[in-house]
Amino acid sequence: MPKIVDAEARRHEVVQAVFRIIASDGLERASLREVADEAGLAVGSVRHYFASSDELLVFSFGAVIDRIAGRLEASLASVEDASPESVEQHNAVLNLLGQFLPLDEELAVDACVWMAFRHAARIKPVLAAEAERSHRTVAAIVGRLIMILSPGEADDQQTLVTVAERLLATMDGLCMHALLQPEWMTAEMCSDVLMAHLRSLRTAPAGP
Amino acid sequence: MPKIVDAEARRHEVVQAVFRIIASDGLERASLREVADEAGLAVGSVRHYFASSDELLVFSFGAVIDRIAGRLEASLASVEDASPESVEQHNAVLNLLGQFLPLDEELAVDACVWMAFRHAARIKPVLAAEAERSHRTVAAIVGRLIMILSPGEADDQQTLVTVAERLLATMDGLCMHALLQPEWMTAEMCSDVLMAHLRSLRTAPAGP
DNA sequence: GGTGTTGAAGCACGTTCGTGCTAAAAACTA
DNA sequence: TAGTTTTTAGCACGAACGTGCTTCAACACC
Numbered sequence: 001m002p003k004i005v006d007a008e009a010r011r012h013e014v015v016q017a018v019f020r021i022i023a024s025d026g027l028e029r030a031s032l033r034e035v036a037d038e039a040g041l042a043v044g045s046v047r048h049y050f051a052s053s054d055e056l057l058v059f060s061f062g063a064v065i066d067r068i069a070g071r072l073e074a075s076l077a078s079v080e081d082a083s084p085e086s087v088e089q090h091n092a093v094l095n096l097l098g099q100f101l102p103l104d105e106e107l108a109v110d111a112c113v114w115m116a117f118r119h120a121a122r123i124k125p126v127l128a129a130e131a132e133r134s135h136r137t138v139a140a141i142v143g144r145l146i147m148i149l150s151p152g153e154a155d156d157q158q159t160l161v162t163v164a165e166r167l168l169a170t171m172d173g174l175c176m177h178a179l180l181q182p183e184w185m186t187a188e189m190c191s192d193v194l195m196a197h198l199r200s201l202r203t204a205p206a207g208p
Numbered sequence: 209m210p211k212i213v214d215a216e217a218r219r220h221e222v223v224q225a226v227f228r229i230i231a232s233d234g235l236e237r238a239s240l241r242e243v244a245d246e247a248g249l250a251v252g253s254v255r256h257y258f259a260s261s262d263e264l265l266v267f268s269f270g271a272v273i274d275r276i277a278g279r280l281e282a283s284l285a286s287v288e289d290a291s292p293e294s295v296e297q298h299n300a301v302l303n304l305l306g307q308f309l310p311l312d313e314e315l316a317v318d319a320c321v322w323m324a325f326r327h328a329a330r331i332k333p334v335l336a337a338e339a340e341r342s343h344r345t346v347a348a349i350v351g352r353l354i355m356i357l358s359p360g361e362a363d364d365q366q367t368l369v370t371v372a373e374r375l376l377a378t379m380d381g382l383c384m385h386a387l388l389q390p391e392w393m394t395a396e397m398c399s400d401v402l403m404a405h406l407r408s409l410r411t412a413p414a415g416p
Numbered sequence: 417g418g419t420g421t422t423g424a425a426g427c428a429c430g431t432t433c434g435t436g437c438t439a440a441a442a443a444c445t446a
Numbered sequence: 447t448a449g450t451t452t453t454t455a456g457c458a459c460g461a462a463c464g465t466g467c468t469t470c471a472a473c474a475c476c
Contacts, residue, residue, distance in 0.1 A: 010423095026331040028236045031463060042425045043464095049423095053464060112330075118388055119327060122320075123234040135389050162400045165393070169381030169401060176380055177373070180326055181343050185373070192370045193377060200408035218453095239433060250455045251434095261434060 011049050011059070014039050018060040023112040027120055030057070054126045061117040061130040064110055065137065071099045072141045079148055093198065094191075096145065100171040101190050102178050111175050142168050149201060163201070170197050219257050219267070222247050226268040231320040235328055238265070262334045269325040269338045272318055273345065279307045280349045287356055301406065302399075304353065308379040309398050310386050319383050350376050357409060371409070378405050 017039035021030045032053055036046045050056035075096035082089035102108030114134070121131035143164045146153065153159045174193060177185040225247035229238045240261055244254045258264035283304035290297035310316030322342070329339035351372045354361065361367045382401060385393040 007423095026328075029331075032465090033463075044426065045424045047465080115327070119323070120234075122388055123237075131388065135392060139392075158400075162397070162404055165385070165397060166378065166401045166404055169385055170374065170378045171381065172384055173377030173379065173381030176384065177377055180330055180339065184343060184347075189370070189373060192366075193374045196370055196374055240435090241433075252456065253454050255435080256453065 007049065012063075014041070014046055014049060014056070015060045015063050018056065019064065019109055019113050022116050023109040027057075027116040030060075032056070054124075057117075057120075057124075058126055058130060060113070061121075061127055061134075064113045064117065065130060065134045068099070068110055068114060069137045069141070072096060072138065075099055076141055076144060079145065084148075090198075093145070093149065094194065097171060097194055097198075100175050101187075102175065103187055103190070108179070111179055115176065115179060139164060139168060142171075146201075167197070167201070215257065220271075222249070222254055222257060222264070223268045223271050226264065227272065227317050227321050230324050231317040235265075235324040238268075240264070265325075265328075265332075266334055266338060268321070269329075269335055269342075272321045272325065273338060273342045276307070276318055276322060277345045277349070280304060280346065283307055284349055284352060287353065292356075298406075301353070301357065302402065305379060305402055305406075308383050309395075309402075310383065311395055311398070316387070319387055323384065323387060347372060347376060350379075354409075375405070375409070 014035060017035050018030050021034055021038055025034075032043050032046055035056065036043045039046065046056070050059065075092065078092040079089060079096055082092050099107070100111070102111040117127060118131055118134065121127035143160060146160060146164045146167065150163070153163060170193075174185070174190055178190055222243060225243050226238050229242055229246055233242075240251050240254055243264065244251045247254065254264070258267065283300065287297060287300040287304055290300050307315070308319070310319040325335060326339055326342065329335035351368060354368060354372045354375065358371070361371060378401075382393070382398055386398055
């Protein structure tokens with residue numbers, strides 16, 4: 001009946017425009033007019049696919065969560081495939097944790113967008129549900145990683161959660177610094193800190 | 209000659225209003241009109257003390273940096289006064305690192321404001337200088353703390369910087385999680401993660 | 417070929433923003 | 447009391463925002 005347009009592809013294009021705007025100009029600049037311009041559409045067209053500005057933002061938040069979670073899941077599979085304590089496993093772990101950091105252009109955009117939405121969710125209630133999903137999803141993946149790296153700690157749920165939260169906090173802090181102070185927190189510095197933290201996970205799994 | 213008003217005190221009151229608005233509604237809501245309302249003044253009055261919106265925001269950013277740095281310096285003095293390896297020193301260190309976290313109302317407001325400005329500085333060039341000052345100041349304090357805790361590492365500048373950046377990243381990540389996911393990252397969880405990290409600093413200062 | 421649904425575009429309204437500018441109010445001096 | 451200067455208050459303008467609503471073109475089906 002109607003003009004044939006792949007609606008899902010269009011929505012994806014619009015979301016990509018949202019990502020680019022957030023990464024370069026910040027979330028508050030991701031207005032319908034700016035997004036429409038960036039996507040090469042009119043405001044009315046964007047609103048044809050997203051009923052409101054809020055719906056567009058929530059959908060975009062969900063999209064970036066899915067992208068990041070997908071990458072992490074794939075990397076986690078590599079970790080699981082490698083034999084324990086091997087060099088391959090170590091590299092797979094480094095690769096997984098590197099997914100958190102803005103090490104290339106694509107990762108940097110995702111990291112910017114992810115951070116922006118999570119911080120905005122503190123204020124905007126519409127984003128709260130996705131923010132919690134984001135935290136739950138990533139925490140689960142990091143928890144599984146910890147269980148692979150030090151299975152002994154899986155006995156004590158308390159310890160497992162603490163170790164996982166510590167790794168997660170460190171990764172988020174590293175990502176933040178890499179985004180906000182790129183001159184100080186270079187890729188090498190990220191790598192150094194990351195390896196130092198992994199070392200501390202191996203050598204000091206528990207203690208008084 | 210004129211009406212006697214303590215200009216510095218007035219500016220401080222306005223800045224406090226800015227802090228409250230940022231903490232409760234976010235930085236983008238800290239407009240001149242909102243700030244004037246919150247401070248119980250007219251827009252023209254606020255603009256009498258701050259020539260523009262940018263000037264108000266930059267001044268507020270500097271104010272929160274000074275507050276946080278002041279607290280950290282005071283806590284660092286306590287660490288320096290305590291005898292090495294003592295329980296008093298351990299508690300002083302915990303107290304210092306606790307200054308990063310939103311453990312009470314005042315700390316939470318400062319943490320919100322601090323985070324908001326640092327993230328905004330990625331986009332707004334007017335805030336860039338203060339953001340760098342913020343990073344330099346806090347990194348210097350954390351570096352001094354590391355030198356106190358493990359003087360041996362002070363030999364290798366590279367290692368010192370890595371350890372300091374790791375601690376800083378972990379603290380920023382913890383602060384972020386405490387602000388964004390307060391149900392998950394409770395005060396107890398913060399304390400657990402913090403002590404686990406301190407343990408890892410002591411037991412694994414260096415290695416292959 | 418006509419018809420109706422859908423994609424695309426745009427207008428209009430009310431709100432909020434920063435800011436230049438004006439003017440009243442207040443308080444100290446002469 | 448009259449004058450001077452700081453402080454306070456407010457108006458007006460252009461720009462940007464979200465959104466309800468209308469209009470037009472394009473295409474698949476009867």
